[in-house]
Amino acid sequence: MKSSARGRPVAAWVGAAASVALLVRAAPARAQACCTTTGSSEIGVVGRCHQGLLMAQASYEEALGSFDERGSYRSLEGSAARDATLTLAGGVRPFGPALQLYGALPLRVQQRALAGIPEATRAGAGDATAGARLMALEDRMAGIRLDEPTSLIPFLEPVVAVRLPSGRAPADSRTPSQADVTGEGAYALLGGVSIVKFLTLDESLSVTATYGHRFAHRAGAAASGSRRYEPGAELDAKLAFFDVVDLHWSWTAFATGRWTAAAASDGRPVPASETRRIRVGIGGARYLTYPTWQLTASVAADPPVSGLSQGIPFAGASLALGLRRSFPY
Amino acid sequence: MQLDPRRQRHVPAALLAFAAAACGAPPEPDARDLSGLLSQAGALRGSFTPAPDPPATGDNSLAMQLALVDGAPLVGAALALEPWMPAHGHGTPTVPVVVELGAGSYRADRIHLTMPGHWEIGIRVEWGDTADVFILDYDAR
Ligand SMILES: [Cu+2]
Numbered sequence: 289m290k291s292s293a294r295g296r297p298v299a300a301w302v303g304a305a306a307s308v309a310l311l312v313r314a315a316p317a318r319a320q321a322c323c324t325t326t327g328s329s330e331i332g333v334v335g336r337c338h339q340g341l342l343m344a345q346a347s348y349e350e351a352l353g354s355f356d357e358r359g360s361y362r363s364l365e366g367s368a369a370r371d372a373t374l375t376l377a378g379g380v381r382p383f384g385p386a387l388q389l390y391g392a393l394p395l396r397v398q399q400r401a402l403a404g405i406p407e408a409t410r411a412g413a414g415d416a417t418a419g420a421r422l423m424a425l426e427d428r429m430a431g432i433r434l435d436e437p438t439s440l441i442p443f444l445e446p447v448v449a450v451r452l453p454s455g456r457a458p459a460d461s462r463t464p465s466q467a468d469v470t471g472e473g474a475y476a477l478l479g480g481v482s483i484v485k486f487l488t489l490d491e492s493l494s495v496t497a498t499y500g501h502r503f504a505h506r507a508g509a510a511a512s513g514s515r516r517y518e519p520g521a522e523l524d525a526k527l528a529f530f531d532v533v534d535l536h537w538s539w540t541a542f543a544t545g546r547w548t549a550a551a552a553s554d555g556r557p558v559p560a561s562e563t564r565r566i567r568v569g570i571g572g573a574r575y576l577t578y579p580t581w582q583l584t585a586s587v588a589a590d591p592p593v594s595g596l597s598q599g600i601p602f603a604g605a606s607l608a609l610g611l612r613r614s615f616p617y
Numbered sequence: 618m619q620l621d622p623r624r625q626r627h628v629p630a631a632l633l634a635f636a637a638a639a640c641g642a643p644p645e646p647d648a649r650d651l652s653g654l655l656s657q658a659g660a661l662r663g664s665f666t667p668a669p670d671p672p673a674t675g676d677n678s679l680a681m682q683l684a685l686v687d688g689a690p691l692v693g694a695a696l697a698l699e700p701w702m703p704a705h706g707h708g709t710p711t712v713p714v715v716v717e718l719g720a721g722s723y724r725a726d727r728i729h730l731t732m733p734g735h736w737e738i739g740i741r742v743e744w745g746d747t748a749d750v751f752i753l754d755y756d757a758r
Contacts, residue, residue, distance in 0.1 A: 404676025
């Protein structure tokens with residue numbers, strides 16, 4: 289009796305110490321889950337528990353085929369299109385955790401080798417984006433429990449952004465292969481929503497959907513006067529699954545879709561100008577030093593399946609490596 | 618050169634398939650019949666042979682046989698070509714060059730199709746004080 293009475297407080301202390309140790313261990317793990325997941329929907333986006341982010345991502349994309357306007361996939365024959373991109377991006381939460389401002393500028397090096405046209409490699413800025421997000425709802429990150437309705441609440445962020453025609457538009461191309469075309473030549477206004485839901489303590493699902501209005505612009509070729517070209521509206525969607533393995537490691541599998549509506553030229557709709565692009569990919573992230581420096585890597589590809597995408601001249605595979613410096617509160 | 622985006626009417630695909638079957642050569646799935654086309658204002662008839670055929674991403678050329686609708690070969694005309702990708706709203710930085718070969722025959726070189734997909738080749742033909750336009754549909758692979 290005596291010994292067991294003495295043993296109870298000891299056991300309680302051991303239990304409490306173990307719980308604290310677990311909590312101490314679990315808190316950063318959950319923070320890592322939170323930041324990695326909420327900061328991954330788009331390049332430059334700051335994770336929920338960080339105040340700021342600076343990042344650089346180097347990517348390489350090789351075109352392997354194309355989807356015609358009916359969706360038939362065909363391998364590229366006798367031509368090559370290779371793009372290397374260094375994207376500099378960053379974000380900050382200037383007035384507390386709810387609102388963040390972020391932006392990204394891609395710097396592109398593009399090689400085009402097309403049969404009978406002088407091969408060319410050209411470098412230049414691509415189209416820059418700047419946006420804002422508001423954390424409207426917050427997930428408690430305890431996983432879903434059906435007996436607890438509040439556990440169904442996800443992270444929810446409305447997003448607004450602009451894309452600027454900082455890249456060289458096709459109308460301004462001076463290179464026969466158009467290797468120098470690094471942008472669309474159109475301003476775009478984007479609005480959407482990003483939703484992240486933790487299914488368990490360390491697995492989450494994220495859905496981002498953005499509608500983009502691309503503004504009309506003058507388009508012309510060397511031989512002609514200009515025309516008024518209205519690119520179709522765009523819808524971008526990303527579905528991602530995240531698994532946070534431990535404090536340092538996490539991995540993701542994702543699919544992206546991009547749909548554009550029919551374009552119009554001088555007020556008339558352009559037949560068969562709708563496009564669709566479906567890509568899939570996987571990625572991993574590792575904190576070099578938690579919670580500041582993180583290394584990311586991902587591969588993505590256009591599955592070469594007829595009917596999946598349509599109206600995509602260059603489809604292929606890409607590899608991206610990124611380095612993120614986060615600034616915790 | 619502002620080209621009317623209205624498309625040419627083409628010989629039905631069945632006819633093309635029949636013609637190709639008659640020659641014993643299976644048709645390329647995307648090959649379009651570019652013979653006996655009527656110009657937009659109806660003043661000219663033209664037959665066009667792309668090289669390569671079907672057109673491909675990269676450098677292309679185009680042989681053209683042009684005649685007035687009464688059948689007389691069109692000689693001494695000035696031709697200007699403009700490749701245009703209507704879905705993307707862009708053309709090409711390179712201007713194709715055209716040479717007249719005589720007896721209504723012309724040839725255009727340096728038609729640079731910079732990506733796979735659907736292109737329109739606008740051909741503006743000027744002779745005397747008259748002008749007319751052909752627009753050819755290309756599916757570059
Ligand atoms: Cu194009």
